Amino acid sequence: MVDVSFKVKKKIEELIGIGEIDTAKKLLQEYYKIGKDDFEYYSYSGVIKLIENDFESAMYDFKTGLLYNDLDFDLNYNLAFAYENIGEYSKAHWHYKRCTNLRSMGKTEVELVNKINDLEKNNIIQYHNYNKKIVFFVKHGMDSFLGEVVDNISKEYNVLKIIVNDYSQIDLGMSWADICWFEWCDELMIYGSNLGVAKDKTIICRLHSYEAFTEYVYKVKWSVVDKVIFISESIRDYVIESVKEIDKGITSVIPNGINLDKWTYSKRKQGFNIAYVGYINYKKGPMLLLHAFKAIYDTDNRFMLYIAGKFQDDRDVLYFEQMIKEFGLENNIIFEGWQDNLDDWLENKNYIICTSILESQNMSVMQAMAKGIKPLIHNFVGAKYIYNNDIIWNSIYEIIEMLNSEYDSESYREFINKGYSLDKQIFKIKELIISSKKSCNLLQMPLVTVGIANYNYGRFLKDCIDSILNQEYSNYEIIIVDDCSTDNSQKIIRDYVMSYTNIKSIIHKDNMGTAVFAFQEIINSAKGEYFILLSSDDYLANSTVICDLINNFILNPDVDYIYGNLNLVDEDRNINTIWKYSDYDGYMVIKHTFENFGSGLLPMTVGIHKTDYYRKNNKTWYHDSNNIVSSDVLNTLVNIRDGWNFKHVDITVINYRKHHNNTTLNFKERLKSIVSVTEFIINNFILGKNRLLLEDIQSQDDLLFYIINHYYEMLLYYYNNNWSPFGQTNNKNAVLHSEYFIPIIRMIDWYISKLIKPDSYKDKIADMVQELEQIKGEINDK
Incomplete structure (x- = not known):
């Protein structure tokens, strides 16, 4: 048998080589009877289709062949060639690159490298996580709702649609794919859900x-199903009530989307042409259709009913033939069968009618509405x-009244645009695929740079680095900047750099005294599309943090920064408090920071940044030499001033470790830093x-006095020990360190000197001056 197969394949190859394509096709059809599970069958079939310039069919064959042998050079090379010819250059690049790791007797490494270099030179290559695979299973003739979904998802995923003829295709497809989509809850779904894989x-x-x-x-094994998509709310309610094994939490309602570009809109008006589109069967209310139209006809015999569809039951045919004659409607009901171009067919119609008893949606009605045609919808189950x-x-x-009521084409089209467009459907499906992951199955997996700033935190450093290495997200680099540590930090860093190719280090020869320079170096060195900044005493909260953050960036492409929440943990990693943030706007952040004497509202190191924001604005981490403690607050304000877009997501990003060396608790530097922050707000906002x-x-004087009073209240706030970072009581005796308050006192004096008419505020200032003199006296005594 092996001998026969070899000879047949050899003959097919020869026939293709000499251009005898028709003969090769006939022999290939014969070979299918014994070789349908042979990857080379699909390789030859695909090559023939390439020769015939049928690239879509060729790609299907090559992809199917790869199910059987994804390490075959010819399948990968020819699939790359097909992608290249249809302009899918990133996918072509991916498969050519894959070929460089596979052996071949035909193509030299130089040829491949030239192919790859040409693609890189002339095109923007983005893989969009193409190594993640999704398979769609559907029976023949049942994929009418699937085409545009597959087309859109395949732009970012490695996608294969399998028209299932026998169950072995499901075994094969599921073993290949990361994500398995069953288009209908039918026998295929039952079989697939009961496979061990x-x-x-x-x-x-x-x-x-x-x-x-x-x-x-009732036969599906729902315990292995991650997501169930319903087309309508009413169907979901019915199924959830009937099938107790389905947890509502895994369900979503995502209606089928209408591609508005495919439906020619025009402003229409009342007329006499009514359309019916679809099968004629018991579910579609055929008796109601006839009787409703008869009532319409009786009001005006100019009305016409045009039917695009076909009968599914001869009993309905007999009934229609009889009743059309009885009603005298022979000249007013026109059967025109299925239409290849429904957009054209609907062009001269004024209404579309639906008489169904139950629908999940009724696509033909929505397609007509997209054209501006008025719908006449019977109150089927779920219609409202x-x-x-x-x-x-x-x-x-x-329905008679409805024919005579207002006709508003724009509102019909807008109804579809707002709630049922293809774009909205695809967005929701992508969101669902992302949220359904068992691992980090992203539509895109761009490079992420994770930067760590370290100084003498060797005892915490491994926790920080390991929290990154343990991420389900795989496409990242780590940059560790050490500020001339004197503990064991540098040895730990060297060991990690030696062990991991995606970790690099920057070691300072001199101590810079602040993480600001480390953050600048990380931002300037980052190769990732996104970056995360960490202090080495903190660590990522769980293994899905990066994946979850990138998920949200994919869904919010216009955002520059996405931030989440943090856990406050002790030195032994015990969680003490969950610190939750919210969505804020720029004004809220500025106002809160000012009114709370420099305490920030928006965290800069509890999220992920878009690198391009810094590149296109020629920015890095902003530095003020007087601000060591609150540089994150200051950078938040700088970015808000410069048009930064930011968004909160309700996920925990880091574990923030509280310990006695926290920079946040440095009271002296904090007071200098809050003056820096406050001055930035005053000068810019x-x-x-x-x-x-x-x-x-x-x-102007009233404004200056407000600022003077603000600094005075700030002074008293900190001087009287009211500050409690992260809910922790500040036990410092401020009087013993009253020289710390000099930066605030100087600002009060400076703004007083700027008053144009200081006498107007003489009494109010006098009270302040008395308190200031007392504090100054304490400082002088020291």
Whole structure:
């Protein structure tokens, strides 16, 4: 048998080589009977389709072949060639690169390298995590709702759609894929969910409508299913009530989307042409359709009913033939069968009618609405979950009224645009795929730089580095900047750098005294599209942090920074408090920071930054030599001033370790730093051209006195030991360190000197001066 197969394949190869394509195709068809599981069958079939310029079919064959042998050079090379010819250069690049690791008798390494270099020279190469694989399973003729979903997901995933003819294809596809999508909750879903491999895959099932009323839903092994997509809310409610094994938490309602670009819109008006599109069967209410149209006809015999579809039951055919004659509608009901171009067919229609008893959505109605055609929708089960009441009718009397009511093409189109567009469907599906991961199955996996600033935190450093190495997200680099540590930090760093190719270090010869320079070096050296900044005494909260943050960046591409929450932990990693942030806008951050005497609202090191924001604005970490403690607060304000976009997500990002050496607890440096922060706010948002705060104060002196009073209240706040970082009581005796307050006192004196008419505030200032003199006296005594 092996001998026969070899000879047949050899002959096919020869025929292709001499251009005898028709003969090769016939022989290949014969070989399929014994070689349908042979990867070379798909290789030859794909090559023939390449010769015929049928690139889509060729790619399907090559992908199918790779299910059987994903290390075959010819399959990878020819798939790359096909991708290159249709302009999918990143995918072509990926498969050419893969070929460099595979042996071949035909292609030299030089040829491959030239191919790869040409692609890199002339195109932007982005893999979008193409190594992640998703398979779509569907029966023949049942993929009408799937095409545009596959087209869109395949832009970012390595996708294969399998039209299942026998169950062995499911075994093969599931063993290949990371994510398995079953388009219907049918026999394929039952079979796939009961395979042993299902528990290790991400399983997604889409349940449309008819399946809800079959035995299928009771035979699926729901415990291995990660997500169930329902098309309508009413179907979900029914299934959840009926099938107790389905946890509502894994369900989502994502209607089918309408590609608005495919439906020609025009502003229409009342007329006499009514369209019906779809099968004619018991679910579609055929009797109601006839009787409703008869009532319409009786109001005006110019009305016409055009039917694009076909009967599924001869009994309905007989009934229609009889009743059309009885009603005298032979000239007013026109059967036109299935339409290849429904957009054209609908062009001269004024209405579309639906008489169904139950629908998940009714795509043809929505397609007509996208064209601006008025729908006439019978109140089927679930209709009011989907459509507005003014286009739903209960009785035949009401449909007559509806024909004479307002006609508003724009609102019909806008209804689809707002709630049922293809873009919205794809967005929700991508979001669902991301959230359904059993591992970090992202649509994109861009490089992330994780930067660590370290000084003498050797006892904490391994926790920090290991929290990154343990991430499910795999595409990252680590940059560790050590500020001339004198403990064992540098030895720990060297050991990690020697062991991991994606870790590099920057060691300072002299101590810089602040993490600011480390952060600058990390930002300037980062190769990642995104970067995370960590202090080495902190560490990532769990193994999905980077994956979760990138998920949210993919879904929010216009954002420059995404931040989450933190846990406050002790030196032994015990969680003491969960510190939750919220979504803020720039004004809230500035106002809160000012009113709370320099305490920031928005964390700069509890999230992930977009590198491009810094590159395109020629920015790095902003440095003020008087601000060692609160450089993160200061950088938040600088970025807000410069048009920074930021967003909160409710996930825990870091474990912030409280210990006696925390920079935050350095009281002396803190007071200098809050003056730095406050002065930035005053100069940029109060006295500057971008004034956001104190806009109700018009007089320059009134504004200056407000600032003087603000600094005075700040002084008393800290002087009286009211400051308690992270809820921790500040036990420092401020009087013993009253020289710490000199920066605040100087600012009060300076702003007093700037008053144009100081006598106007003489009494108020006198009280302040008395307190200031007391504090100054204590300082002088020391």
